[in-house]
Amino acid sequence: MSFQLSVxxxxxxxxxxxxxxxxxxxxTGGDIVQVAGPNGCGKSTxxxxxxxxxxxxxxxxxxxxxxxxxxxxxxxxRLLYIGHKTGVKLQLTARENLAWLYPGxxxxxxxxxALAAMRLAGYEDRPCYTLSAGQQxxxxxxxxxxSDAPLWLxxxxxxxxxxxxxxxxxxxxxxxxxHGGAVVLTTHHTLGCEGxxxxxxxxxxxxxGVGT
Amino acid sequence: MSSGRDNTQAQHGYALAMLxxxxxxxxxxxxxxxxxxxxxxxxxxxxxxxxxxxxxxxxLLGSGMIWVVALLASLLSMDSLFRxxxxxxxxxxxxxxxxxxxxxxxxxxxxxxxxxxVPLALxxxxxxxxxxxxxxxxxxxxxxxxxxxxxxxxxxxxxAALTVALRRASLLLSxxxxxxxxxxxxxxxxxxxxxxxxxxxxxxxxxLGAFLxxxxxxxxxxxxxxxxxxxxx
Numbered sequence: 001m002s003f004q005l006s007v008x009x010x011x012x013x014x015x016x017x018x019x020x021x022x023x024x025x026x027x028t029g030g031d032i033v034q035v036a037g038p039n040g041c042g043k044s045t046x047x048x049x050x051x052x053x054x055x056x057x058x059x060x061x062x063x064x065x066x067x068x069x070x071x072x073x074x075x076x077x078r079l080l081y082i083g084h085k086t087g088v089k090l091q092l093t094a095r096e097n098l099a100w101l102y103p104g105x106x107x108x109x110x111x112x113x114a115l116a117a118m119r120l121a122g123y124e125d126r127p128c129y130t131l132s133a134g135q136q137x138x139x140x141x142x143x144x145x146x147s148d149a150p151l152w153l154x155x156x157x158x159x160x161x162x163x164x165x166x167x168x169x170x171x172x173x174x175x176x177x178x179h180g181g182a183v184v185l186t187t188h189h190t191l192g193c194e195g196x197x198x199x200x201x202x203x204x205x206x207x208x209g210v211g212t
Numbered sequence: 213m214s215s216g217r218d219n220t221q222a223q224h225g226y227a228l229a230m231l232x233x234x235x236x237x238x239x240x241x242x243x244x245x246x247x248x249x250x251x252x253x254x255x256x257x258x259x260x261x262x263x264x265x266x267x268x269x270x271x272l273l274g275s276g277m278i279w280v281v282a283l284l285a286s287l288l289s290m291d292s293l294f295r296x297x298x299x300x301x302x303x304x305x306x307x308x309x310x311x312x313x314x315x316x317x318x319x320x321x322x323x324x325x326x327x328x329x330v331p332l333a334l335x336x337x338x339x340x341x342x343x344x345x346x347x348x349x350x351x352x353x354x355x356x357x358x359x360x361x362x363x364x365x366x367x368x369x370x371x372a373a374l375t376v377a378l379r380r381a382s383l384l385l386s387x388x389x390x391x392x393x394x395x396x397x398x399x400x401x402x403x404x405x406x407x408x409x410x411x412x413x414x415x416x417x418x419x420l421g422a423f424l425x426x427x428x429x430x431x432x433x434x435x436x437x438x439x440x441x442x443x444x445x
Contacts, residue, residue, distance in 0.1 A: 014445075053304055055444050077310035085301025091240040096233065101305060103229035104222065127240075 003064055003078065003150060004028045005050065005182070010059035011206060012045045019045055021206035023059070025199060029150065029180040032173055032193050036186075037201035043186040044084055046201070047155045050184065051081040080149040084156055086140035090129040094120055094139045097128060102146050114145035119165075133160040144172055152176065154185040219311075227315035234323030244292065245327050248285040252332055255281045256339040267344040274343030275353060275404035279360070282332050283393055286361055289328045290368035291385055293320075294376045294439065303376070304443055313436050318428070321369050321435075329361025345408060352407035352417070359420045360400040366427040367392045373438030377445055396423055 004026060011021035019042030027033055035043045048054040050061065052072060061068040063075045088097050098111045115124050118138040128136055137160050144152065152173075158166050166189060173183050174193050238245055259277050260270060297303040306316060336357050337350040345353065371389035375381035403416035 051304075051308065053307065053443055073310055076308055079308065079310075081304070081308055083301050083304050085299070085304065087301040087305040089237065089296070089300055089302055091237055092233070096236060100226075100229040100233040103225035 002029055005151060006062045007050070008060040010049070010057060010061065012042055012049050012054070012057045014042065014045050014056065018206045020201045020204040023204045027151070027182045027184055029182055030177050030195070031182045032177050032196040033184045034187060034191060034196055034198045035184065035201060036198050041201045043201060044155050047081070047153045047184065047186060048083070051079065051153050052076070078149050079151050079153065080143060080147040081153045082140055082143060082155065082157060086137065088128055088136050088140050091127060093125045093127055094131070095124045097139055098142060098146065101143065107146070110146055111142070114142040117145055118142045134162060134165070137161055138165065141169065150181045152181065152183045152185070154183065156186055158187050158189050223311055223315055226309060226311065227319045230316040231319040231323055234320055235326070238323060238327040245289070248289040248328055249331050249335065251288060252281055252285040253335065253339065256343065259343060271344040271346060271408070274340055274345040275349060275408060276401050277343065278336050278340055278353065279397055279401045279404070282336065282357055282361065283364065283397055285332060286328065286364040287368060287386060287389065289324070290372045290389065291382050293324055293369055293372040298376045298442065303439060307439060307443055314432050317432050317435055321365050324369070325362050325365040329365055330358065332361055333357035348410070349404050349408035352413045353404050356400045356403045356417060356420055359417070359424050360396050363396045363420070363423050363427050364393060366431040370431055370434045370438060373435045373442060376439065376442035396420065399423070
């Protein structure tokens with residue numbers, strides 16, 4: 001069950017501009033890592049790269065000691081990625097938005113419980129365009145309760161979430177870490193999670209002229 | 213052994229869930245889906261007005277006109293196939309499914325065909341009667357369009373996947389896809405012409421079927437690769 005995602009000398013680019021370089025990072029069970037930095041410094045790009053969605057990088061990314069791209073399916077089966085674009089389809093109801101990601105038998109009840117835990121009880125069967133931005137975000141975050149993946153990559157999970165919600169999510173992250181999971185997240189909130197590490201991408205600004 | 217079976221079951225689960233999701237979505241956005249069909253009906257009804265109401269001339273042109281307009285109508289519906297999923301992030305979630313993407317992608321296209329291609333094919337014989345296409349060709353027209361629109365959906369999806377990240381990509385999409393539509397068009401119209409002139413249309417229909425088999429086997433790989441490139445940016 002133990003796992004390790006390790007990154008060596010990673011540099012990423014977006015639109016031909018190198019965003020950061022020389023990043024070393026190791027994430028194992030029990031870790032909560034906050035990726036920090038100003039807008040445009042490459043936080044989302046880093047998470048996309050770690051989630052195998054972006055190939056514009058150099059350096060090494062290893063999953064349990066093997067190159068990420070060689071063990072991609074194994075990696076994906078243990079990954080939960082919620083991007084900045086959360087994947088919530090506005091024409092679908094909250095229930096339908098989750099049903100296609102968690103098809104198996106019995107998942108109907110789990111989905112209902114997860115939505116209720118996210119304070120969306122009573123909103124399960126309304127189209128998501130009738131929900132507020134925070135509620136839509138909660139629909140996406142219900143996946144934290146449904147997924148059994150140990151590694152969570154969360155891009156701005158607290159967007160539009162209210163104060164109580166942030167506290168509840170912090171509790172969820174801590175619980176996940178206590179149970180041997182790992183979380184890498186980007187956020188501008190100041191979090192009070194126990195044992196959280198912060199990686200500031202500003203410390204890895206590429207030396208001018210090297211990348212070009 | 214049992215884990216293998218569980219795995220297959222899980223794959224079926226994902227594929228069916230995807231099909232259900234797509235059909236629900238299509239139903240919720242049925243206005244968008246009516247557009248290609250409306251375009252098809254309108255253009256075909258304009259043909260007798262624009263060209264000639266002479267039934268012998270229309271009979272000659274009719275089946276070809278129907279095929280060309282069906283091709284264009286199908287192309288009209290392609291642009292939005294992956295666009296919405298790309299914009300709201302569900303495409304990323306699709307690509308991160310921990311299993312082969314073949315089945316979910318095929319289901320997405322199956323849903324697209326059911327909601328656009330099948331209605332086009334079903335309404336075509338009606339319009340063909342209006343264009344005085346001989347009665348004995350109507351069955352072949354329906355069959356050839358059912359197979360043909362499935363080819364259009366599969367091949368068009370390659371173009372839609374490749375251009376998913378581009379803004380205003382419809383022109384590029386047409387340029388990518390139309391050359392690949394041409395063989396389907398040629399054999400589709402040949403089948404109907406043969407039937408209309410009392411010849412056997414088994415040959416062209418068989419070739420259409422072969423195109424479909426080839427598209428089902430190969431298009432998904434190109435589509436998945438295209439989607440990965442699109443999301444990668």
